[in-house]
Amino acid sequence: MGKLRNRLGRATLALVCALVSSAASTSVPDATPYEPPMPPVQRCMNLSSALEAPYEGDWGYTIRNEDIDRLKEAGFDTIRLPVRWSAHAGRWGRYKLNKGLLARTDAIIDYAMSRDMNVILNVHHYSELNNWPWRHERRLEGIWKQLAAHYEDYPDRLIFEIVNEPNGKMTVQRTDALNKRVVARIRKTQPDRWIVLATAEWGSIAGLLQSQPPSDPRIILSWHYYEPFVFTHQGAEFFRPTPPIGTNWGDTADVDRIAKDFRLAAAFRDKHNLPLLLGEFGVFDAAPVEQRAKWIGSVRHLAEANGFGWCHWGLSSNFRSYDADKEAWIEPVRAALLDD
Ligand code: GLC
Numbered sequence: 001m002g003k004l005r006n007r008l009g010r011a012t013l014a015l016v017c018a019l020v021s022s023a024a025s026t027s028v029p030d031a032t033p034y035e036p037p038m039p040p041v042q043r044c045m046n047l048s049s050a051l052e053a054p055y056e057g058d059w060g061y062t063i064r065n066e067d068i069d070r071l072k073e074a075g076f077d078t079i080r081l082p083v084r085w086s087a088h089a090g091r092w093g094r095y096k097l098n099k100g101l102l103a104r105t106d107a108i109i110d111y112a113m114s115r116d117m118n119v120i121l122n123v124h125h126y127s128e129l130n131n132w133p134w135r136h137e138r139r140l141e142g143i144w145k146q147l148a149a150h151y152e153d154y155p156d157r158l159i160f161e162i163v164n165e166p167n168g169k170m171t172v173q174r175t176d177a178l179n180k181r182v183v184a185r186i187r188k189t190q191p192d193r194w195i196v197l198a199t200a201e202w203g204s205i206a207g208l209l210q211s212q213p214p215s216d217p218r219i220i221l222s223w224h225y226y227e228p229f230v231f232t233h234q235g236a237e238f239f240r241p242t243p244p245i246g247t248n249w250g251d252t253a254d255v256d257r258i259a260k261d262f263r264l265a266a267a268f269r270d271k272h273n274l275p276l277l278l279g280e281f282g283v284f285d286a287a288p289v290e291q292r293a294k295w296i297g298s299v300r301h302l303a304e305a306n307g308f309g310w311c312h313w314g315l316s317s318n319f320r321s322y323d324a325d326k327e328a329w330i331e332p333v334r335a336a337l338l339d340d
Pocket residue numbers: 125164165280313
């Protein structure tokens with residue numbers, strides 16, 4: 001009996017040792033598993049023309065879960081979600097955000113995260129801010145106070161972008177100062193949240209190069225690229241005067257111009273030691289599709305060669321890469337974005 005107990009004791013000890021050593025070799029140490037820091041955005045699509053319209057659907061596109069599936073399967077790691085919060089927030093007091101819109105953004109963000117996609121949530125089309133910043137900066141801060149609280153417990157995959165394409169009275173100095181104030185507010189509760197900072201002058205390279213970003217290791221600088229504008233916006237009637245259709249693009253000098261701009265942007269990025277995101281680029285649908293694909297492919301390759309993550313503008317409605325009527329990718333555009 002004593003021997004048996006002894007043997008059982010030894011067997012138990014051996015089992016425990018085996019379990020401990022196998023646990024050590026598979027390194028499952030304690031309750032908090034190690035998570036490597038999330039890499040910033042690499043390949044991203046703007047889910048444009050949906051929530052930056054006054055109401056989703058007004059501009060002919062409503063976001064569907066299948067679109068997020070399709071993006072994931074095609075090789076995108078991130079969606080950028082432009083939202084016109086300013087049309088759905090109170091005008092005074094705490095500038096209360098509309099609960100229905102918050103529930104809608106929750107649903108899109110939750111679904112994208114269930115597919116392991118990052119989401120960049122922004123404030124888009126806040127034109128009153130650009131016209132009357134002295135009245136609206138406080139309101140933007142109030143909007144972010146609520147968004148930061150609402151999404152406080154969301155994982156790092158959710159990225160905030162404070163405001164899209166500041167312009168007009170939102171000068172470089174005003175934009176830098178506002179960015180700093182909103183970052184400080186978010187940092188009170190979320191020291192590790194990635195925050196994208198757009199720069200003044202419509203997020204152009206000119207605005208980027210004049211900006212003075214805060215020193216914060218979880219900032220992503222952002223700029224937009226639509227040069228030459230007369231090419232990328234040919235036939236875009238929302239812009240007046242509308243650039244005429246028929247401008248061609250694609251000789252060596254055209255490509256060199258983009259390469260030069262990208263070198264300047266990369267040098268700025270290196271000086272500030274912060275990741276740089278090409279948050280928007282695209283060509284309006286009136287240009288021939290081969291021309292669109294040529295420009296998009298060149299910009300995307302130059303972005304990757306310079307180490308910039310990028311977000312194509314856009315998916316459906318206009319500046320399209322996907323044809324929702326045919327339920328099919330616009331193949332030359334898809335290939336320009338994703339193929340080697
Ligand atoms: C900006 C505008 C958007 C426009 C795009 C291309 O993001 O906010 O409305 O479609 O640039 O011009």
